[in-house]
Amino acid sequence: MEALKTAYSSKVVAWLLVLILAIVIPPIAGGYLTSMLILISIWTIMCFSMNLIYGYTGQLSLGHAAFLGIGAYAFGLITVKLHFGFWPAFFIAIAITGLLAFLIGIPALKLRGPYFILVTLGFAVIVGVIVLGWIDLTGGANGLAGIPRPNPIPLPWGTKLRFDSLLSMYYFILFFLVLIGIFSSRLVHSLVGKTFIAISYDENLTESLGINTMSNKLLSFTMSAMFAGIAGVLYASYNIVISPDVTHFARGMDVVAYLIVGGAGTMAGPIIGTFVLMAIPEVLQIMPYLKTLINGLILMLFIIFLPNGIIGWFNTILGRLLKSGRVVNGPA
Amino acid sequence: MALLEVSGLTKSFGGLTAVSELNFQIQAGELLSIIGPNGAGKTTLFNLLAGIYKPTSGTITFNGMNMTGCNPYQVVRNGIGRTFQRTTIFRQSTVLDSVIIGQSLHAKVGVWGSVLKTSANCREEQKTREKAREILSFVGLADKENRIAGSLTEEAQKRLSISMVLATEPKLLLLDEPTGGVNLEEISGLMELVGKIRQSEITICLIEHKMRMVMSISDRIIVLNYGKKIAEGTPKEVANNEEVIRAYLGVRYAA
Numbered sequence A: 001m002e003a004l005k006t007a008y009s010s011k012v013v014a015w016l017l018v019l020i021l022a023i024v025i026p027p028i029a030g031g032y033l034t035s036m037l038i039l040i041s042i043w044t045i046m047c048f049s050m051n052l053i054y055g056y057t058g059q060l061s062l063g064h065a066a067f068l069g070i071g072a073y074a075f076g077l078i079t080v081k082l083h084f085g086f087w088p089a090f091f092i093a094i095a096i097t098g099l100l101a102f103l104i105g106i107p108a109l110k111l112r113g114p115y116f117i118l119v120t121l122g123f124a125v126i127v128g129v130i131v132l133g134w135i136d137l138t139g140g141a142n143g144l145a146g147i148p149r150p151n152p153i154p155l156p157w158g159t160k161l162r163f164d165s166l167l168s169m170y171y172f173i174l175f176f177l178v179l180i181g182i183f184s185s186r187l188v189h190s191l192v193g194k195t196f197i198a199i200s201y202d203e204n205l206t207e208s209l210g211i212n213t214m215s216n217k218l219l220s221f222t223m224s225a226m227f228a229g230i231a232g233v234l235y236a237s238y239n240i241v242i243s244p245d246v247t248h249f250a251r252g253m254d255v256v257a258y259l260i261v262g263g264a265g266t267m268a269g270p271i272i273g274t275f276v277l278m279a280i281p282e283v284l285q286i287m288p289y290l291k292t293l294i295n296g297l298i299l300m301l302f303i304i305f306l307p308n309g310i311i312g313w314f315n316t317i318l319g320r321l322l323k324s325g326r327v328v329n330g331p332a
Numbered sequence B: 001m002a003l004l005e006v007s008g009l010t011k012s013f014g015g016l017t018a019v020s021e022l023n024f025q026i027q028a029g030e031l032l033s034i035i036g037p038n039g040a041g042k043t044t045l046f047n048l049l050a051g052i053y054k055p056t057s058g059t060i061t062f063n064g065m066n067m068t069g070c071n072p073y074q075v076v077r078n079g080i081g082r083t084f085q086r087t088t089i090f091r092q093s094t095v096l097d098s099v100i101i102g103q104s105l106h107a108k109v110g111v112w113g114s115v116l117k118t119s120a121n122c123r124e125e126q127k128t129r130e131k132a133r134e135i136l137s138f139v140g141l142a143d144k145e146n147r148i149a150g151s152l153t154e155e156a157q158k159r160l161s162i163s164m165v166l167a168t169e170p171k172l173l174l175l176d177e178p179t180g181g182v183n184l185e186e187i188s189g190l191m192e193l194v195g196k197i198r199q200s201e202i203t204i205c206l207i208e209h210k211m212r213m214v215m216s217i218s219d220r221i222i223v224l225n226y227g228k229k230i231a232e233g234t235p236k237e238v239a240n241n242e243e244v245i246r247a248y249l250g251v252r253y254a255a
Helices: A002-029 A031-056 A064-080 A086-108 A114-133 A166-188 A191-201 A203-207 A213-239 A249-262 A269-283 A288-305 A309-329 B042-049 B072-077 B095-106 B111-116 B119-139 B154-166 B184-199 B211-217 B235-239 B242-249
Strands: B004-013 B016-026 B031-035 B057-062 B080-082 B172-176 B203-207 B220-225 B228-233
Touching (some): A002 A031, A064 A114, A086 A114, A114 A249, A166 A191, A191 A203, A249 A269, A249 A309, B042 B080, B042 B172, B072 B080, B080 B154, B211 B235, B235 B242
Antiparallel strands (some): B004 B057
16 A cells, blocks of 8 residues: 555656646747647647547547547637637637537447548548638638637736747647646546446447447547547647648547557556657657658557557556565565 | 246347247246257357347347347346356456446446546445445455456456446346356356355346256256257256257266
8 A cells, every 4th residue: 555655646746747847848948949849739639639539448540630620620710710719719619529529420439440440531531631622611722821829818916818929828738738638637547437448448348237338439539539629729729820731631640659659548658659759850850751651660660569658668667666676675 | 027038039140040939038036047059049049138139030028128129238227237158357457447347337427527526426436436345245356356357367257257247236147157167166166156146136047068057056947959949947857858868968867
């Protein structure tokens, strides 16, 4: 019990340390690094989205770029063409993303394994084609410009929280990342989350214990898509301009790579995986067209040698150390 | 009124009729065994009762409700639990979590309650955990609740798979060869567990091949052969039935 408590508190300390670093570093680091961290944060939200549906519920979706795109374009269109304010547009865009995921999920989640994966991939391709082709609505390849930054939030002591600087935008996005992280963590440790995990282990067995696996998968899929929608809205608002590139299905596959490299079905996996796979090519100044190739290679190596990702590997090592430590310190 | 009433139940796969025109009843509180040679349709019958297969024709009435064509989870929610012939557990999950999943259909929890950790939600989860612990001590796994299910012995895994189904709180429990694949000493322990379950007022329908056990524990026995019922009665009646001896038991069993 003591060992458990120590392990728990050291975990909390580690998380707080990461959060403090995430808050403290950007003001010192300068604009380029901050803009990089903004993109990493947005894709980490995407990775949490993938973690919920794939890492915890066991349903691999290759189409999550579509939900990011739907969130981004819904937000962009509502603000630019319908002149809605930031917050109403924010919630409407997330609701639209969730609704579409729900409607797609009903037929798609009836399929299992590779068939489900193919439907999600097909969905992403279709959304990409619509965004590119429906020029009157989306602006086609020219993209959609003039998307607003968040409205200033009035604070009780008179000043206003503004989001026109890069740094404030970073904190705005970090806030949502932390929110989604806490949401995910609490959800997967609850009975609802345990049900999702049970489905990922054995769907037939879960159903034979009286659980409606279909409605649980649909719930997980819809929530996951809404996370992706939030990532899309944040991306659109940060970038001011969006183009059909954001819905490209290959971006959805990148997220799968981030998750597997980090460790699917763990809380730290999305953060580590996204950070490593997005930061390393940037540090090494790798050509953009080589990134996908290198991502693919790294993904293959991980699936063969470390299928549980960095965090999974770390946990195994930690488990071994704890075990051997117990033998040494034990009462024997 | 019978707890379960099966009438005219037929299942064909293409040209093969696995279960044909089956009629029988299970009374509340009894232990009914289903025996028969391999391929007689016993497991197919269980799959039909559990909603995994949809019958080609015929009806299944449980507790006065027509259950024909229900989904597996609806069947469980209405009170029929089943174990599988091959031991099926969540191998990577802990023992306690596995039983909690079995109990979870009775818990009123939601996404917002879980994320906001509302007191109602925490109470429900606590209740589920307590109930799961109760069941674990009932089946004799109380000291193993933190073990990973896949690391248990085959016998303990059998107990776990039964406790997961018990957690759904069935009125009728379908046990598909609960003693398959364990050694002789462990069989008597598992059979004791079956007896204990029966005493807790759960009706049991059992598929078994170990004749001595079936004869001693059952109230009634149904014998299937090629998907048809060839005999039904008390263990004594069945053991002396000539058709049963010819099809399944062999001459050695004739009194």
